[in-house]
Amino acid sequence: MNLLKDPFISTTQGKVSLKTLLTSDDDFQLQYYFDEIQLAMLQLLASLTTVILRPSLTDLRSFLANGVTKQQYDIALAAIDDQWFEADCFMQSQKPANTKFAEGPITKLISGIECGGSQDALGLFSEVKHADVVCSDCVHVLNYNLHMNIKGECFGPTGATGIRGGGAISTLVSGKSLKNTILANTIALDYFHKSAHLDNDAENRFMWELPPSGDFYLAQKIGLARGLFALAYHIDFKVVDLPCECDVCGHPSSQSVSTFSRVKYTGSYGSTKNGREGSAGWWLHPYTPRSVKEDGTYAVCARDQHWQSWQELASYVIGKETDKASVKPAFIVRQYTDGFLSPDAINLLIGGNIAKKGSIMGRVYDLYSMPSTLPKNLERVTLVIDVGLEQKERLSTAFNKIFGIGYDKNFVGGIKEQAMYRFVANAQQIVQKILLDVDRKEARLLRKDATHQLQREARTIFTEIQRKYQHDLPLFKALVKGEAVLLKSNT
Numbered sequence: 001m002n003l004l005k006d007p008f009i010s011t012t013q014g015k016v017s018l019k020t021l022l023t024s025d026d027d028f029q030l031q032y033y034f035d036e037i038q039l040a041m042l043q044l045l046a047s048l049t050t051v052i053l054r055p056s057l058t059d060l061r062s063f064l065a066n067g068v069t070k071q072q073y074d075i076a077l078a079a080i081d082d083q084w085f086e087a088d089c090f091m092q093s094q095k096p097a098n099t100k101f102a103e104g105p106i107t108k109l110i111s112g113i114e115c116g117g118s119q120d121a122l123g124l125f126s127e128v129k130h131a132d133v134v135c136s137d138c139v140h141v142l143n144y145n146l147h148m149n150i151k152g153e154c155f156g157p158t159g160a161t162g163i164r165g166g167g168a169i170s171t172l173v174s175g176k177s178l179k180n181t182i183l184a185n186t187i188a189l190d191y192f193h194k195s196a197h198l199d200n201d202a203e204n205r206f207m208w209e210l211p212p213s214g215d216f217y218l219a220q221k222i223g224l225a226r227g228l229f230a231l232a233y234h235i236d237f238k239v240v241d242l243p244c245e246c247d248v249c250g251h252p253s254s255q256s257v258s259t260f261s262r263v264k265y266t267g268s269y270g271s272t273k274n275g276r277e278g279s280a281g282w283w284l285h286p287y288t289p290r291s292v293k294e295d296g297t298y299a300v301c302a303r304d305q306h307w308q309s310w311q312e313l314a315s316y317v318i319g320k321e322t323d324k325a326s327v328k329p330a331f332i333v334r335q336y337t338d339g340f341l342s343p344d345a346i347n348l349l350i351g352g353n354i355a356k357k358g359s360i361m362g363r364v365y366d367l368y369s370m371p372s373t374l375p376k377n378l379e380r381v382t383l384v385i386d387v388g389l390e391q392k393e394r395l396s397t398a399f400n401k402i403f404g405i406g407y408d409k410n411f412v413g414g415i416k417e418q419a420m421y422r423f424v425a426n427a428q429q430i431v432q433k434i435l436l437d438v439d440r441k442e443a444r445l446l447r448k449d450a451t452h453q454l455q456r457e458a459r460t461i462f463t464e465i466q467r468k469y470q471h472d473l474p475l476f477k478a479l480v481k482g483e484a485v486l487l488k489s490n491t
């Protein structure tokens with residue numbers, strides 16, 4: 001099987017090839033049981049499309065408007081060395097001599113499935129009880145996901161961290177069809193090189209052709225194709241000729257894979273503490289927003305299990321400056337906000353793991369509607385977010401009144417914390433829903449809608465707490481004072 005030629009992509013219409021997906025008018029839907037894998041697949045396919053089409057901004061604009069023809073695909077394919085995309089070598093470097101491989105069940109590569117006895121390496125939330133065998137096509141997306149998202153602690157002492165760091169958030173542009181989405185996340189070479197500031201002699205060979213060496217993998221020496229498929233491990237999958245029904249894509253297969261083995265590379269990327277201290281630099285990963293601080297650049301991660309993406313949506317689209325850090329939108333978003341893509345309505349997909357040490361605490365997979373003329377009407381998005389943050393702040397101030405009445409801090413703190421979590425979680429759906437109208441409504445009306453709905457949500461939550469404690473006089477009185485803060489209207 002060759003990833004650039006053969007059908008390995010699981011869709012609701014069966015397996016298709018990248019060529020079919022990009023050149024056909026059928027609207028395919030990916031079929032993977034886990035949104036984590038679905039998210040990885042979108043990035044893998046857009047990265048493969050980047051290395052095969054190698055478009056400039058101008059080419060990409062044309063592909064987005066007119067699609068890719070079979071002939072264009074074949075010409076592009078003929079120009080590259082496709083042997084590196086064969087199933088038995090893609091993203092799998094040769095095992096070094098005299099090294100012991102660590103073996104593990106394939107389940108360990110499907111984040112979110114509880115697996116292993118290490119305290120620091122548990123996925124805790126998936127409902128799927130058994131995912132222990134996959135087809136030979138799906139190992140590639142699992143492998144890609146491992147190298148792009150792995151945080152060393154997931155594998156305990158034998159772990160290594162990948163090029164963009166563990167638990168990094170991905171922001172992708174989501175188009176009206178799968179084909180459109182893949183093309184919208186394809187990287188324009190000329191624009192990337194302008195942004196990434198790589199050295200002229202940056203290495204472009206894949207890491208399974210030429211593994212990285214040395215103690216530090218310097219970001220400016222890693223070319224685009226090499227970085228898009230960067231490795232953190234020598235890895236090997238044991239493919240056996242036994243039929244199975246794949247636990248990742250659901251398709252029957254004549255081959256199955258249930259174990260893999262790995263040994264980590266010895267050097268460090270700039271995504272790790274070691275790498276930062278060795279001035280390796282963070283490689284400009286096109287799908288990840290980054291936070292630039294005094295001591296280095298970090299991939300933006302989801303923070304804790306109560307985190308909701310809406311709160312930071314504005315910084316993922318236009319960036320944010322504080323005195324401690326500056327958040328820069330992912331390259332792929334800037335490629336869009338610079339205004340060269342088709343004017344079709346798009347969505348922004350924010351996804352990733354919420355990780356703590358090696359454990360997966362939760363997943364993020366949120367879709368937001370964006371204005372079709374994104375650069376022009378961006379303020380419509382930020383004003384909706386700002387209303388949400390303002391209501392959150394107001395709710396927090398209102399609850400602060402319960403701290404001054406001599407009650408145990410943990411008790412009143414717990415009341416506030418629960419209420420705030422609830423607001424932030426419910427606001428997630430409200431914000432996503434309001435943004436569906438981002439193209440149809442003018443700014444004033446959007447703001448009015450957002451204020452009305454988010455205010456109502458904050459007040460409902462507050463009133464329920466008030467009702468709950470109506471017989472506790474000191475607490476109730478403090479809440480009445482808080483209510484005055486909350487009701488002070490600014491609309």
Ligand SMILES: [Zn+2]
Nearest residue numbers: 135138246249
């Ligand atoms: Zn499969």
